[in-house]
Structures are given as C-alpha cells and as structure tokens.
Amino acid sequence: MWRGEWVPAGGLVLLDVYGQNHDELLWGDPYAFRPRRLLGRPAGRDELIPQGGGDPATGHRCPGEGLTVGVLEALAARLARMEYRVPEQNLTIPLHRVPTRPRSGFLMADVR
Ligand code: HEM
Structure with a gap:
C-alpha cells in the first residue's frame, strides 16, 4: 500500500510523464504553448x-x-537571433515512439 493505492508485490509502476505534463490542474490550458507560465514561478522538481x-x-x-537543458538554453538563444521561416509541415508528434519527434522533423527555410 502506498499513499492509499494498493501495489502488488513485484508489480510494475510507471511514471505517467505525458499525463503529468498535461495535467489541467497543474498547468491550466496545458496544450497551449505558453512558456511564460513558468516566469516568476519556476516548476518544482x-x-x-x-x-x-x-x-x-x-x-x-x-x-x-x-x-539537455544546457543545450536547449544555448540553442534557444541562437534560434531567437536567427531569421528564418517555418514552411508548411507536419508538426504532430507520434506518441508511440520513444524518443519521439515531430513527424516532419522541424524544417526551417531561408527568409529570402
Ligand atoms: C530531450 C532529451 C531527453 C529526454 C526527453 C529524456 C527523457 C528521459 C526519460 C523520460 C527517461 C526515463 C526516466 C524514468 O525512468 O522515469 C530517461 C532516462 C535516461 N536518460 Fe534521458 N532524456 C533525454 C536526454 C538524455 C541525454 C542527453 C542523455 C545522456 C547524455 C540521457 C540519458 C539517459 C539515461 C542513461 C537514462 C536511464 C536512467 C535510468 O534508468 O537510471 N538522456 N530519459
């Protein structure tokens, strides 16, 4: 028994990464891309x-x-300085792949 939930001996417990990161109670409108939601209140561990x-x-x-976070920090700053356009593509993310990625990858094109 763990926090009121019965877990059989030898049972497998999986962390629901997707469910946690899309929990309406935690994030409110969790499917909206709103990174500013973390300004002033960084997410807990x-x-x-x-x-x-x-x-x-x-x-x-x-x-x-x-x-990963270090690479993303360096990359985000560089991307913000670059000029490019994002052509029509398939940015849906297959949830049956681990690790997953947008179906078309992420295509960038010259602005000219
Ligand atoms: C976007 C990048 C990444 C994502 C989303 C990611 C995500 C994850 C997740 C969800 C797990 C499983 C955690 C669990 O069992 O609950 C994991 C485990 C692991 N990751 Fe990553 N990861 C990333 C990058 C990396 C990188 C760059 C490395 C190595 C340099 C790495 C090495 C590992 C290892 C060794 C484990 C197994 C840990 C264990 O079972 O004890 N990952 N990762």
Missing part, C-alpha cells in the same frame, strides 16, 4: 517532468537532463 521525476542519483530520472 517533480512538477514539470519531461525527463522523469525524482532524484537521478537514487531513481530513474534521466541523468542527461542537465546536459
């Missing part, structure tokens, strides 16, 4: 969990999270 929850030293949280 186990709130926004694209790379798993808990402590990577003692659990299965992704140990590459620091590296």
Whole structure:
C-alpha cells in the first residue's frame, strides 16, 4: 500500500510523464504553448517532468537532463537571433515512439 493505492508485490509502476505534463490542474490550458507560465514561478522538481521525476542519483530520472537543458538554453538563444521561416509541415508528434519527434522533423527555410 502506498499513499492509499494498493501495489502488488513485484508489480510494475510507471511514471505517467505525458499525463503529468498535461495535467489541467497543474498547468491550466496545458496544450497551449505558453512558456511564460513558468516566469516568476519556476516548476518544482517533480512538477514539470519531461525527463522523469525524482532524484537521478537514487531513481530513474534521466541523468542527461542537465546536459539537455544546457543545450536547449544555448540553442534557444541562437534560434531567437536567427531569421528564418517555418514552411508548411507536419508538426504532430507520434506518441508511440520513444524518443519521439515531430513527424516532419522541424524544417526551417531561408527568409529570402
Ligand atoms: C530531450 C532529451 C531527453 C529526454 C526527453 C529524456 C527523457 C528521459 C526519460 C523520460 C527517461 C526515463 C526516466 C524514468 O525512468 O522515469 C530517461 C532516462 C535516461 N536518460 Fe534521458 N532524456 C533525454 C536526454 C538524455 C541525454 C542527453 C542523455 C545522456 C547524455 C540521457 C540519458 C539517459 C539515461 C542513461 C537514462 C536511464 C536512467 C535510468 O534508468 O537510471 N538522456 N530519459
């Protein structure tokens, strides 16, 4: 028994990464792309969990999270300075792939 839930011995418990990151109660309008929602109130360790929850030293949280966030920080600043256009493409994300990516990848084109 864990927090009122019965878990059989040897049972498999999966962290619902997608469900947590799209929880209406936590995020309000969770499908809207609104990164500013985290301004002034950074997400807690186990709130926004694209790379798993808990402590990577003692659990299965992704140990590459620091590296990933560092690369994204450097890339976001460079992308913000670049001029490009985003042509028509298929940005839907298949949920049966791990890791997943937009169906068309992400195509960028010269503005000229
Ligand atoms: C966008 C990038 C990434 C995403 C979304 C991601 C996501 C995840 C997730 C969801 C897990 C499973 C956590 C769990 O069991 O609950 C995981 C595990 C893992 N990730 Fe990542 N990851 C990313 C990048 C990386 C990078 C860059 C590295 C290595 C440099 C890495 C190495 C690992 C390893 C070794 C595990 C297994 C940890 C374990 O089971 O103890 N990941 N990742």
